[in-house]
Amino acid sequence: MTSSQQPEQEGVIKYKLEFTPTSPLDITLVHLLTAWRHICKLTGLIGQDPHRYEGYGFGNISARIAPNEAPFLISGSQTGHLETLTAAHYAVVEQCFPAENRVVARGPLRPSSESMTHGTIYQQDPTVQAVIHAHSPDIWRCAERLALPQTAASIPYGSPEMAEEVARLFIKNSLSERQIFSMKGHEDGIVAFGSSLDEAGHILIQTFASALTID
Numbered sequence: 001m002t003s004s005q006q007p008e009q010e011g012v013i014k015y016k017l018e019f020t021p022t023s024p025l026d027i028t029l030v031h032l033l034t035a036w037r038h039i040c041k042l043t044g045l046i047g048q049d050p051h052r053y054e055g056y057g058f059g060n061i062s063a064r065i066a067p068n069e070a071p072f073l074i075s076g077s078q079t080g081h082l083e084t085l086t087a088a089h090y091a092v093v094e095q096c097f098p099a100e101n102r103v104v105a106r107g108p109l110r111p112s113s114e115s116m117t118h119g120t121i122y123q124q125d126p127t128v129q130a131v132i133h134a135h136s137p138d139i140w141r142c143a144e145r146l147a148l149p150q151t152a153a154s155i156p157y158g159s160p161e162m163a164e165e166v167a168r169l170f171i172k173n174s175l176s177e178r179q180i181f182s183m184k185g186h187e188d189g190i191v192a193f194g195s196s197l198d199e200a201g202h203i204l205i206q207t208f209a210s211a212l213t214i215d
Helices: 028-042 115-124 136-143 159-174 195-210
Strands: 016-021 062-064 072-075 090-097 102-107 130-135 180-183 189-194
Touching: 028 062, 028 130, 028 195, 062 115, 072 115, 090 115, 090 189, 102 115, 115 130, 115 159, 115 189, 130 136, 130 195, 136 189, 136 195, 159 180, 180 195, 189 195
Parallel strands: 016 102
Antiparallel strands: 062 072, 062 130, 072 090, 090 102, 130 189, 180 189
C-alpha cells in the first residue's frame, strides 16, 4: 500500500446485491468447502484478528455447485471469526454482472464482499471450479520474488475495476496457468483457484510454504 492510499475497511460489500433469504443448501460441497476453509483458518489465511484489518474478518472460499455452471457456493460475509462453518454460513451466488457492479444471490447469509472477484474468475475460465481468497502478509510481501501476477495498486477490492483487472491478468499474464495472484492494492490479499478445491488449496498452501522460505 502506498503512502497516498487510504486504508480500506475490510469486508464491506461494495457491489449492488440482490439477495433473497432462503434455507441453507446442505450438500456434499458444503463439507468440502468447510474442510479447506478450516485448513486456511488454522494457517491464518482466513480468519479474524483484533490486531489486523481493524478487527474485521478476512478471506473467503467458494466452489461451483455444478461443473461449468454459473452458480457457486461461497462463505458468508463476516464469518471469519467462526472456528468452523456449517451449511447456514454459505450463500449461493446465482449470477455476477461485473459491468453493472451487481450480484444476485440467495441463502441464509449474505455472500462475501469478494463475490464479484470470485464470479469474474469463474467467468474467465470455465475449467475453474474453486476459488480461495486468503490474506497472507508473507505471500503478499514476496509476490514479486515469487513471480506472482499482481493487480494494480490503484485497484480496490470488490469493485468493477477489480473485475476488469482480473480479466486483464487472464489475458496478459497467463493467469490460467499460474492459478494464483496478489492484490497489490488490497493489503495481504491473495487469490488462488483450480479445477477442484484440492487443487486450489494445494496451490495456496504450496505458495505459502515457498514464501516462508524467502529471507
